[in-house]
Amino acid sequence: MKDPFSIFLTQDPQFPYIKFSQLLSGYAYYKNYRLNLLTQQREDVFIDHFLKECEKIKFNNPFEKPRVMHLFYELQHILYSTDVNDDCLLAIDLTYTDAEYLKELKGGACHIKNISDVCFHDYEKKFNKGYKELLAGNCYQFNLTEKFEFSINTTDPLSIMGSLWKTPNARAPYGHASFIPSINKFYLSNSPESLFELSKKGQQFCIRTRPIKGTIANENNSNQNWKRLLKSEKDRAELYMITDLMRNDLSRIQKPNARVIKKRSRLFVPGLIHQYSLIEAFLDSTINLFEIIKSLFPGGSITGAPKKRVLEILQKLEKRDRGFYCGSTILLYKKIMASSINIRSAEINLKNNKLYYSSGGGITLLSTAEQEYQETLRKLESFTKLFV
Numbered sequence: 001m002k003d004p005f006s007i008f009l010t011q012d013p014q015f016p017y018i019k020f021s022q023l024l025s026g027y028a029y030y031k032n033y034r035l036n037l038l039t040q041q042r043e044d045v046f047i048d049h050f051l052k053e054c055e056k057i058k059f060n061n062p063f064e065k066p067r068v069m070h071l072f073y074e075l076q077h078i079l080y081s082t083d084v085n086d087d088c089l090l091a092i093d094l095t096y097t098d099a100e101y102l103k104e105l106k107g108g109a110c111h112i113k114n115i116s117d118v119c120f121h122d123y124e125k126k127f128n129k130g131y132k133e134l135l136a137g138n139c140y141q142f143n144l145t146e147k148f149e150f151s152i153n154t155t156d157p158l159s160i161m162g163s164l165w166k167t168p169n170a171r172a173p174y175g176h177a178s179f180i181p182s183i184n185k186f187y188l189s190n191s192p193e194s195l196f197e198l199s200k201k202g203q204q205f206c207i208r209t210r211p212i213k214g215t216i217a218n219e220n221n222s223n224q225n226w227k228r229l230l231k232s233e234k235d236r237a238e239l240y241m242i243t244d245l246m247r248n249d250l251s252r253i254q255k256p257n258a259r260v261i262k263k264r265s266r267l268f269v270p271g272l273i274h275q276y277s278l279i280e281a282f283l284d285s286t287i288n289l290f291e292i293i294k295s296l297f298p299g300g301s302i303t304g305a306p307k308k309r310v311l312e313i314l315q316k317l318e319k320r321d322r323g324f325y326c327g328s329t330i331l332l333y334k335k336i337m338a339s340s341i342n343i344r345s346a347e348i349n350l351k352n353n354k355l356y357y358s359s360g361g362g363i364t365l366l367s368t369a370e371q372e373y374q375e376t377l378r379k380l381e382s383f384t385k386l387f388v
Contacts, residue, residue: 002181004037006068006094007105007161008331009175015101016171020066020333022098028183029091031084037094037182047078050091055290059198059205062334068094068178069330070187073322076298076311088321094178099333107159112355112387116149120373126317127369133313134365141241142304142313145360146376147320150384152348152355157186160348163387164190170270170386174340176329181350187324189345190383192269193276195299195328196292198337205283207253207292211246211301212267212343213239213362214275215375226266226273234366235275239264242362243277245300245307252295256281269344271382289330299341302326304362323347325358344383357383 005021026037027050034045054069070092077084084090123146130142154160157179165171174191194210214235218225229235243260250258258281267274304310324347330339346357359379361372 004094004178004180004182006066006096006178007102007176009165009171009173010101012101013168015103016165016168017102017105019100019102020068020094020096020098021100022096024065024095024097026094026180027092028089028180029093030089031078031086035183037092037180040182047075047090050093051078051290051293053093054293055288057289057332059200059287059289059337060285063332063336064334066096066099066331066333068096069332070094070178070324070327071293071297071330072324072327073298075327079294079297080308080311082312089323092178092180105158105162105165107156107162108154110156110159110163110387111153112150112384113152114148114384115151118146118148118376120370123373123376124369127363127367127372130313130317130363131365131367134363139310139313140305141238141362141364142310142317143302143360143362144314144317144372145302145322145326145358147356147358148380150355150357152353155186155348155350155353160186160188164188166386172269172344174329174338176331176340184350186348186350187345188348189324189329189340189342190386191340191343191345192267192274193299193301193341193343195296195339195341197339198292199335201282203285205285205287206280207250207283208261208278208280209246209250209296209299210276210278211239211242211299212274212276213242213301214264215361215378216273217378218268218271218273222268222273229273229275230264234364236264237364237366238362239275239277241305241364242300243279245305246277246296247279249296249300249307250279250281253281253291254283254287256283269382270386272378297328298326299328301362302341302343322358344379346383359383
C-alpha cells in the first residue's frame with residue numbers, strides 16, 4: 001500500500017468510516033520550505049504561504065473536494081512569533097478527489113509493546129517546576145504531557161485502524177487517520193475533543209467548541225464515578241478556567257458575544273469519564289479559516305491559562321516537540337467544517353515500526369504529582385488497551 005489516504009469516523013453505524021483517496025495535492029510545511037508529497041520535491045515556500053491559503057478559505061459554499069489539514073502543535077510558534085526549528089513539521093495540507101464510505105476495515109491483527117516508560121521521579125521534577133510557576137502567579141493551569149514509545153508488529157494502516165476501532169464503543173467522535181508513505185508516517189487519532197465545529201445559520205455561522213477538562217477512572221459504576229467527578233473541586237476549577245479561556249478565544253475572532261451553552265457535561269471514553277463544556281458564538285459571512293485558527297489554536301485544554309505564558313512555560317518543562325499530538329486536524333468536505341484536538345493520538349514511524357503516544361493532564365494549585373501522574377497513565381491505557 002503506497003498511496004496516501006485519510007480516514008475519518010462517521011456517526012453512521014452502517015458506514016462508520018469515510019475514506020478520502022486519490023491525492024490531488026499534498027504538502028508538508030516547515031518554517032522556510034515545504035515538501036511536495038506528490039513529487040517528493042522540496043520547494044522554497046514558507047509556512048506563511050500555508051497561512052495565506054487558510055485566509056482564502058471561506059465557508060459560504062460546500063466543499064466539493066475533501067480537504068484535510070493537520071496543524072502540528074508547533075505551529076503555535078508561528079502564530080505567536082516565537083522561535084521554531086527550521087526542520088520542525090508545522091502543517092500538512094491534503095486535497096483529495098475521491099470519497100468512499102466503508103462498512104469495515106479489513107486487515108490483520110495489530111499488537112503494540114511498551115519499550116519506554118516515564119518514571120514518577122522524572123515526572124515529579126517537571127511537576128514541581130511547573131507548580132512553582134503556579135505559586136508565583138505566572139499561570140493558573142498548565143497541561144503537562146509525557147511521551148511514550150512502543151514497538152508495533154505491523155505498519156499496515158488497515159490492521160492498525162481495524163484493531164483500534166474494532167468495536168463501536170472504541171470509536172471516538174473525532175477519530176481519524178492519515179497514511180502518508182512519502183514521509184514514512186501514519187498519523188492516528190481517537191480524539192473525543194473538538195477545537196471547533198462550524199455550521200451555517202441563515203446569513204451567519206455558528207461556531208462551537210467543546211473543551212474537555214476533568215477525568216476519572218470508570219471501570220464499574222459509571223453513575224457513582226460521575227458523581228465523584230462532579231464533587232471534585234480540582235476538576236471543577238480546571239474545567240471552569242479553560243471554559244473561560246475558550247469563551248475569550250471565541251470572542252477574539254470577530255468580537256462576537258460567545259456564551260457557554262453547557263457546563264460540566266458527561267463524556268464516556270474507554271475506561272474513563274470526562275467532563276466538558278460547550279461554548280458557541282456567531283460569526284458573519286466574511287469569516288475565513290485563518291481568523292479561526294489564529295484565535296483558537298492551539299486549544300486551551302491542552303495548554304493551560306493564560307495561553308501565551310503557558311506555552312512558554314511548557315516549552316521549558318517538556319523540552320521536546322509535541323508534533324501531531326495536541327495539534328488539530330481540520331476536515332472540510334461538503335457541509336462538514338470541523339476540527340479536532342488531537343489527544344488520544346499516535347504517530348507511527350513506518351521505517352522503524354515505532355509508535356509514539358503522549359498523554360497528560362491539567363495541573364492547578366489543587367493538584368498533586370501522584371494524582372496527575374496516575375491520570376497520565378490512565379489516559380495512556382485508555383488508548384493502548386484497545387489494541388489488546
